Amino acid sequence: MEMKPNQKEGTLKDFLNDYKMSRRSFMKRASVATGGAIALGTTVKPTLRALAQASETTGSGAGEWKAATCQGCTSWCSKQVYVVDGRAVKVRGNPNSKVNGEASCPRVHLALQQVYDPDRIKTPMKRTNPKKGRNEDPKFVPISWDEALGTIADKIMELRNNNETHKYMLMRGRYSYMRDVLYDRMTKIIGSPNNISHSAICAEAEKFGPYYTEGYWGYRQYDVQRARYILLWGADPLAANRQVSYYSAVWGDAVDSATIAIAEPRLSATAAKADEWLPLKPGTDGALAVAIAHVLLTEGLWYKEFVGDFIDGENRFVSGQYVDSELFEEKHTNGIVTWWNLELKDKTPEWAAKITDLPVEQIKRVAVGYGQAAPHAISWLGGGPCMQVRGGYASMAVHALNGIVGAVDNVGGTQQSNKEYTTKFPKPDDFLDEIAKAGKKHKKIDHRGRLEFPALNKKPGGGVVTNNAADGILNADPNEIKVAIGYMNNFAFSCPQPERWERALAKIPFLVHITTNASEFSWFADILLPDTHHMFEKWGYVKAIGNGYRHVTLMQPIIEPVGDYKIDETEIPWLIAEKLAEKGFSNLLDHYKTYIDPETGKAPTNEKEFALYALKYATQNLWDPAKYKGGDKFSGWNELIKAGVWNSDPYPYRKKWSNMKTKTKKFEFYSETLKDVLEKHAEKHNTTVDHVLEVCNYLARGEMVFVPHYEEAFIAGDEKEYPFIHVDYKSRLNREGRSANCTWYHDFKDLDPGDVPWQDVAKINPRDARPLGIKNGDKVKLTSPSGSLTCTASLWEGVRPGTIAKCYGQGHWAYGRVASRVFGKVPRGGSSNDLIPAQYDRLSGSTAFYATTRIKIEKA
């Protein structure tokens, strides 16, 4: 369906002050309009009779607000759903949450269109066309759950009987903390190392910087209400990730109390309300960050209570001059002088201006303003600067600014997570037989931990390299994958260079997809299993931080499901376990039976009991007064489930100063923690750290490897052939790429500044478009060295010349009738991932999305 754009861009002035039209002339216009209006009226026959029918309402109309959780993005807000006769009608913020409270971002409402999406699969299905490929209609036909589960169990048993359980693979997409039932326990007990999460296409590089400076592998909270300066880097908290609801609620006050600056090549929703927009050249964030650090030190603006000072109080940080580290006494940090000597001393604003293409004065102004606000000065690291090739170091550099100004773990600064008290599921160890133990010892399909993929999540190979699993499967390296299950993931859409996934998935002899919609991933599946919608139909819980609190918010089945859906993380593994037991392998079912209901002591006897008991088991410390450890106190399970959310105690500031989980316990400007883990990785491969860096495509060598620094971006494509740098971003209506089948998504697409309803636009600066003869609304083809897409041109001043900004979220060729132009065949718009080559920030294992490729634009 195509709607006319309802756009009034550019007419603001007319509405505010209509000098041309007086009351008198308006009346005149009204009378002129009379004739036309009446004439028009006669062409349409009002169907008043329809009124009687239309006004009938079903049921009593009286509903109830029931607690729920939104996973439309990873804000993971606690919500309430208005349920009328088993039907979801409205959604609002859960006032019981101290993280988001009553506030709700716009995309939460789209959950209603998701849960009642007509294109949701309502029954298990099997493929009847044995040929697999993008242009092969799978010819899915409905089957019973019994048949579907029986087939899956047969395939798993085949692997077990042949001692090749390592050829089983589980791919995880959007998860709740019930994940380990399916992701961890089932994979282990079957006997495979191959549980592959989506994490590295999310934002692992965003955790890399904070980990190798302050020992925290996680997303930060930002105390915006008490900040005096907020410097954002490729983060757009009014539109996308994280705590969008909370930040939307308080931003109107933050703009009063803080100066807000944002470094980002396109004018984002947050930039629209900012004091300073720094539209830097993509991939140069690290240069800007070290230049700001340079100014902070030369101007004496570091926070002395945190960093310390020169013994005699004289500032020896002078541009271009080495400093004797003996003269500086550090307090809660490690290596400020070393960092200065290695990286910062020459990184002047003038140097950065040339690289970033920002005015020197602006760099200085922002740096000084930021420093003067210390310690209430946030350096807000988003995915933009670090989900790049070599982005790990930009991640460190941007986060290190928080260290210089003492904003880390401080009032008006950045915070880690508050404590929470959920418990892990029972251990699987006793249920692993010899086949499983042997199978588990094989190497993982994503190549993590290899020389070229350090994926340093706390240890070498500690992180996942999601997107590389496609190459692992394609090359059968280290082994072929014969049986795979994916749940709530869509790697054939959500990963850069997705045609690799199309080929990889087509190669897997038996693929199962647990999903709400028949997506691009599903297209290659042998069996589809209809999943519940997390917000309305599932038992589960997630944890989130914000506003100085952590909440644990619950998901529960609160509506009448339309289809024969089962819960991905609990019910389905239980049912598979039952089938495996029928076929002679009962270890998985025996393990699941240990998830006893803490209230009654009963073991689960079916999938529904299992789903509920598992949740009660994991959250017992929150609801059982006898196990109380902190935060909100409840009288029992029923009270928790009614409230829907548990809140932690408030954040204890400054408790981590000199008590960080780094090697030195300090905030590390010189990262002993990174040095340790990199040396271990090098040792494992009998080589040097420098060689690791070389193989992994970083430029630093020697001591520079261990300090935050600028590395030139690695961008695919020759500048002459591909004159523009591609800028990818997320829509404020994206529900992680799953909302494109909602009509509200398209009807309100212009809520993203510069976007157009019912279009997928490439935004180009008018001064770039003019010489190319490209006009607003033209069909255009974007091409990169690794792919191309077709969409619509939008000429917009909010885009940095030399770049083209294109939103992620559209370009589905499956998923549903609205998301695609022709279901299974023709995409609506184009997916940015078709442009982005499969590249990595190898130290963190992250897939690169930003400043990763050059593109060209042509009229289509």
Place this chain on the structure above:
Amino acid sequence: MPKYAMVIDLQRCVGCGACSIACRNENNVPDGIYWSNKITETAGTFPNVRFHYLPTLCNHCSDAPCVEGCPTKAMHKLDNGITMHDPDKCIGCRYCQYNCPYEVIYFNWQDPHKFWRNPKPVIEGGTSSPKEMAQTVNNGNGAPYSNPGRGKTLPENRPKGVVEKCTFCDHRIKVGEIPYCVEACPADARIFGDLDKPDSKVNRLLGKFKPYRLKERLGTEPNVYYIRSFNPAHYQRTKGGI
């Protein structure tokens, strides 16, 4: 008798449009029709450029040209100041739509929620058709998530051939609830209240800030007021120069 008004604080507004999407939901407004809407503007040229957002809705004018021009009194004023529409009396002449200087009245050119009448599934036997989904969930009464509360004072879904527009959620006000866009705004940028109560929250704000209304010179006396600025950015003081 109260006289209802809304104040929109543009500084609090984050331009997220939750008001407009929530309105769709509360009032069962079909796609393409925007009871709650916006005017956006990208001002300036790179790099000196900003995006501005102004939420709009029916202004519930005290001197409403849409009411004045309606030949059947379908469009009428309630005692509480709400500009209300009675689709029973509407002959679909669209006079009100032409008369409204704010472009906030919409005409139903087609049967509402046509999307939900489509009988074709994308996978035969494996997915529902929209029609089947709407029928199973809500007896085919509009969208599956159709809000029955809206049906209290207007047809739950307005038929083809009549106009429709924002009613300040009169059905909610009747039961002591504020308009849904106000409730749904995450930023509390919308403040609703009674101008006849001297100490109401709206009066306090109108007395504290210089409010403005859209196209004031037309004399329509809108009851939607705007205060503060969407982008209250600081800047370095200057006298400029030649």
